[in-house]
Amino acid sequence: MSVWQPGAVLDLKIHTLNHTGDGVARWQGRVVFVPDAVPGDRLRVRLQHVKPQYANGVLLEVLERSPQRVRPACIVADKCGGCQWQCIDYHAQLAAKEQLVKEAIARIGHLQPQAFLPILAAPSPLGYRNKVTYPLARRHGQVVAGYYQKGSHRIVNLNQCPVQDPRLNPLLATLKADLQPWPIYDESTGSPGVRHLGLRIGQRTGEQLITLVLAGDIPPHLEGQAQRWYDQFAAVVGVCVNINSQRGNRIFGSQTRVLAGQLYLREVLAGIEFHVGATTFFQVNTAQAEQLIQTLEAWLALSGTEHLLDLYCGIGTLSLPLARSAARVTGVECHPDSVTQAIATARHNGLTNTEFICAVAEEWLPHWCNTVDVLLLDPPRKGCDRAVLDAILGQRPPRIVYVSCHPATLARDLGYLCQAGAYQLAKVQPLDMFPQTAHVETIALLTAT
Numbered sequence: 001m002s003v004w005q006p007g008a009v010l011d012l013k014i015h016t017l018n019h020t021g022d023g024v025a026r027w028q029g030r031v032v033f034v035p036d037a038v039p040g041d042r043l044r045v046r047l048q049h050v051k052p053q054y055a056n057g058v059l060l061e062v063l064e065r066s067p068q069r070v071r072p073a074c075i076v077a078d079k080c081g082g083c084q085w086q087c088i089d090y091h092a093q094l095a096a097k098e099q100l101v102k103e104a105i106a107r108i109g110h111l112q113p114q115a116f117l118p119i120l121a122a123p124s125p126l127g128y129r130n131k132v133t134y135p136l137a138r139r140h141g142q143v144v145a146g147y148y149q150k151g152s153h154r155i156v157n158l159n160q161c162p163v164q165d166p167r168l169n170p171l172l173a174t175l176k177a178d179l180q181p182w183p184i185y186d187e188s189t190g191s192p193g194v195r196h197l198g199l200r201i202g203q204r205t206g207e208q209l210i211t212l213v214l215a216g217d218i219p220p221h222l223e224g225q226a227q228r229w230y231d232q233f234a235a236v237v238g239v240c241v242n243i244n245s246q247r248g249n250r251i252f253g254s255q256t257r258v259l260a261g262q263l264y265l266r267e268v269l270a271g272i273e274f275h276v277g278a279t280t281f282f283q284v285n286t287a288q289a290e291q292l293i294q295t296l297e298a299w300l301a302l303s304g305t306e307h308l309l310d311l312y313c314g315i316g317t318l319s320l321p322l323a324r325s326a327a328r329v330t331g332v333e334c335h336p337d338s339v340t341q342a343i344a345t346a347r348h349n350g351l352t353n354t355e356f357i358c359a360v361a362e363e364w365l366p367h368w369c370n371t372v373d374v375l376l377l378d379p380p381r382k383g384c385d386r387a388v389l390d391a392i393l394g395q396r397p398p399r400i401v402y403v404s405c406h407p408a409t410l411a412r413d414l415g416y417l418c419q420a421g422a423y424q425l426a427k428v429q430p431l432d433m434f435p436q437t438a439h440v441e442t443i444a445l446l447t448a449t
């Protein structure tokens with residue numbers, strides 16, 4: 001009987017880590033992917049999903065511990081789907097991320113950068129997350145909140161989380177208890193209620209924002225509860241509600257209202273005071289966002305004469321600091337609240353050389369006729385639409401900085417821009433925005449040939 005089938009038990013050596021965070025082992029020319037594995041481990045593994053050339057396995061026993069295996073900071077690290085690499089020494093995490101970016105650029109983009117810079121480590125590998133959005137459920141009568149268990153929609157109930165800013169821990173425990181009498185959304189039936197709990201902190205200002213995501217109407221008296229939280233926690237500057245009554249995995253709906261206090265918190269980054277709303281994108285690691293902006297400033301060395309176009313600009317986190325040394329900034333973003341906040345932040349900081357446009361990048365860019373000296377791209381994980389890339393090749397800005405949280409789509413898009421010889425890949429800089437996870441941020445500089 002073949003050993004290469006579901007249920008078979010193999011002893012395997014882990015060689016490396018892949019982009020989903022799994023350990024990678026080889027067995028007779030085939031590959032086995034194993035979660036919770038560390039390079040250098042020898043593991044007993046049960047095969048689960050088996051294909052001719054590869055399989056997914058489950059860790060049964062650590063036969064020999066890798067020197068890079070460490071005790072997780074989190075007591076539910078083996079269950080919780082929030083982190084993949086709590087059991088791996090931080091330096092080994094960094095080395096693996098650097099390698100993942102290098103391989104994606106070479107294998108998917110077919111590119112060799114002129115300079116590949118060492119990864120920028122996070123100053124704090126724990127307690128760094130300035131935002132969490134936990135799904136809620138009721139289990140055995142109790143409200144539970146936390147990340148989903150690995151590979152499922154079962155919530156791992158948390159009272160604290162070691163990667164979130166520790167100042168958010170008291171809020172999580174108290175709010176969960178206070179939500180006990182309120183209706184809680186049931187994912188299986190779609191019955192209305194509170195479905196997500198969002199907590200956000202301005203790490204430099206200390207200001208905190210609470211957001212409840214609701215399916216259905218706002219229950220009577222929720223304003224009273226919101227006001228009690230606002231009064232109870234001195235650092236809370238606002239309690240908001242977002243309505244999302246649609247079934248499915250999307251977290252936020254389009255309507256957000258303030259129940260107590262204000263709709264945004266203030267955060268200071270690169271000397272700019274930002275307004276950050278309940279549903280707007282903001283880099284989750286403030287210290288690393290600062291390193292990201294410093295890298296952009298150093299690479300671009302703007303002289304005050306340039307026109308900078310920031311596509312997928314969010315609330316202007318990257319381009320507002322750069323506006324101080326550019327002639328002009330144009331930001332484009334499809335999320336209306338983000339555009340409102342970018343405009344408010346620009347006004348608040350006296351940056352009069354900026355304009356922010358609410359538009360979908362792939363619809364807007366092909367019809368835009370203007371000269372741009374620097375193009376900043378920071379798309380979501382799926383990368384840029386082909387229409388955006390074709391428009392860029394048509395307009396050919398002299399310099400492009402591409403910021404990405406997904407090495408595979410970054411490499412694909414860089415390869416597309418470079419393939420016809422229009423651009424060369426001058427620099428690649430990985431940056432660890434998400435310690436304890438397999439995710440990695442990358443900054444790439446393209447120069448027109």
Ligand SMILES: C[S@@+](CC[C@H](N)C(=O)[O-])C[C@H]1O[C@@H](n2cnc3c(N)ncnc32)[C@H](O)[C@@H]1O
Pocket residue numbers: 281282283311312313314315316317318332333334335338359360361362378379380
């Ligand atoms: C990774 S975030 C980057 C935001 C910003 N650069 C920053 O650093 O905070 C991507 C942003 O792109 C926006 N977005 C997603 N798809 C878009 C599209 N097709 N056109 C314009 N904006 C889009 C999202 O709303 C989000 O704000």
